[in-house]
Amino acid sequence: MTKTNTLLLFLLILLSACNGGSSRGSGKDDPHRYVIKTDVPARPAGQKDVLGLVTPRLDTVRVGFIGLGMRGPGAVQRFTHIPGTKIVALCDLHADRVEETQTILDKAGLPRAADYSGSEEAWKKLCDRDDIDLVYIATDWKRHAEMMIYAMEQGKHVACEVPAAMTLDEIWSVINTAEKTQKHAMQLENCVYDYFELTTLNMAQQGLFGEVLHAEGAYIHNLRDFWGYYEGDWRMQYNKEFRGDVYATHGMGPAAQVLDIHRGDKMNLLVSMDTKPVNIPEYLIEVRGMERDSAYQFANGQHTMTMIRTEKGKTIHIQHDVASPRPYSRMYQVSGTKGFANKYPNQGYALEAEMVDESVTPDHENLNSHSYVSDEVKDALMVKYKHRIHRELEEKAKEVGGHGGMDFIMDYRLVYCLQNGLPLDMDVYDLAEWCSLAELSRISLENNSAPVEVPDFTRGNWNRIQGYKHAFVE
Numbered sequence: 001m002t003k004t005n006t007l008l009l010f011l012l013i014l015l016s017a018c019n020g021g022s023s024r025g026s027g028k029d030d031p032h033r034y035v036i037k038t039d040v041p042a043r044p045a046g047q048k049d050v051l052g053l054v055t056p057r058l059d060t061v062r063v064g065f066i067g068l069g070m071r072g073p074g075a076v077q078r079f080t081h082i083p084g085t086k087i088v089a090l091c092d093l094h095a096d097r098v099e100e101t102q103t104i105l106d107k108a109g110l111p112r113a114a115d116y117s118g119s120e121e122a123w124k125k126l127c128d129r130d131d132i133d134l135v136y137i138a139t140d141w142k143r144h145a146e147m148m149i150y151a152m153e154q155g156k157h158v159a160c161e162v163p164a165a166m167t168l169d170e171i172w173s174v175i176n177t178a179e180k181t182q183k184h185a186m187q188l189e190n191c192v193y194d195y196f197e198l199t200t201l202n203m204a205q206q207g208l209f210g211e212v213l214h215a216e217g218a219y220i221h222n223l224r225d226f227w228g229y230y231e232g233d234w235r236m237q238y239n240k241e242f243r244g245d246v247y248a249t250h251g252m253g254p255a256a257q258v259l260d261i262h263r264g265d266k267m268n269l270l271v272s273m274d275t276k277p278v279n280i281p282e283y284l285i286e287v288r289g290m291e292r293d294s295a296y297q298f299a300n301g302q303h304t305m306t307m308i309r310t311e312k313g314k315t316i317h318i319q320h321d322v323a324s325p326r327p328y329s330r331m332y333q334v335s336g337t338k339g340f341a342n343k344y345p346n347q348g349y350a351l352e353a354e355m356v357d358e359s360v361t362p363d364h365e366n367l368n369s370h371s372y373v374s375d376e377v378k379d380a381l382m383v384k385y386k387h388r389i390h391r392e393l394e395e396k397a398k399e400v401g402g403h404g405g406m407d408f409i410m411d412y413r414l415v416y417c418l419q420n421g422l423p424l425d426m427d428v429y430d431l432a433e434w435c436s437l438a439e440l441s442r443i444s445l446e447n448n449s450a451p452v453e454v455p456d457f458t459r460g461n462w463n464r465i466q467g468y469k470h471a472f473v474e
């Protein structure tokens, strides 16, 4: 946050505290009571929003990739399987990573790409090229926003790994640049394409759960075995420095889509709470030989929980834990007035009997929402409600892979929409909302879990589009 933002924030806390004290009784209905607000910059004159943005069709999507560490080369490999794309340029700090990635193109029988490496700024030359339509970013979190902004200013669409922005200042700058340039800025959130999530979204959109009131998501993944592999230790350093849910998007994406966020509803406020950090400081002492005092100078809580309430009275619960010895989980749940979906550890649906027709349930009489439907019924439901995207892409996605296929579906959909001049599945406001938890949760935590307003990143237009949907050529 800028100094002005911080000052404004403290003034607002002070003001809302005063309001709370003086308006006892009548103030209890005031939705702004005790809520910390952050600065919402006015939309610059002459700029319009990018809701439902469509851009001219691209027969061939020409791509430049920045960041070829653990994640980047897999994206290059997936693009070799997407028709109508051309891999034009590759960039990483390290020349050997670029060279290794060129071998993916060799193996696919494709021409080698232009290479950029050797400096922190080499990526700018890639963005400056005039034969690239899309810049695909898979570097660490520190420069995502800067890279997206520069690429859009050079007339490119951008797709950026998660989280695509880390602070509210970065988020507003990315939004303003996307609105000014009318370019796509998509966050590469793959989890919204996973099989259970997309099938469940389809069921929800067909009304199977009644009115969806609550959704959950998380990133629970013990990274102990990975800490040593991040370039320059960026991920550990980030967690050491920042309190709050710094990696919320895997949980947020599917939850926000099922609740139509900025497509008929909006997030109003959040509160966060965390535990003290233990396992990572102990790892730093044990494995890296750090002094105890300095290891425990660690900002990020071991387990962070954030609860969000929406304009339409719905709730979202998001969790983050990259340190506890727990099985991987994204805690995905959807809870509605007529049914419930749960992904971890076991996938299951619970439904009121009236929500399931005879053709999918052989034992309709025993069906009720006190327990999960049988595996047989669940399987039949998952076939019946298989999303169109999966019907069309599942086979190819499983063959190409990438987290079981969802990564390929994400890349394919991005290219498909660019080729056909359709709105992308995820816009810059999704990016903003899902990434904003990093700073908003920190503000809540640093103020004794006080409620913090979630800004309306569309600046007034959250209700114009009704219902989340994927675009197709009809």
Ligand SMILES: NC(=O)c1ccc[n+]([C@@H]2O[C@H](COP(=O)([O-])OP(=O)(O)OC[C@H]3O[C@@H](n4cnc5c(N)ncnc54)[C@H](O)[C@@H]3O)[C@@H](O)[C@H]2O)c1
Pocket: 066, 067, 068, 069, 070, 071, 072, 091, 092, 093, 094, 097, 119, 120, 121, 122, 123, 138, 139, 140, 141, 143, 161, 162, 163, 188, 189, 190, 229, 230, 231, 403
């Ligand atoms: N969606 C997912 O499932 C998923 C999975 C893993 C990682 N990620 C995300 O992908 C991103 C990359 O993660 P990673 O695990 O590959 O990290 P990494 O440290 O292995 O790789 C980052 C790469 O970026 C390069 N880089 C850094 N600064 C650069 C610069 N200025 N110019 C050019 N290259 C630069 C580094 O040299 C390194 O090769 C992160 O945002 C991470 O959160 C997402």
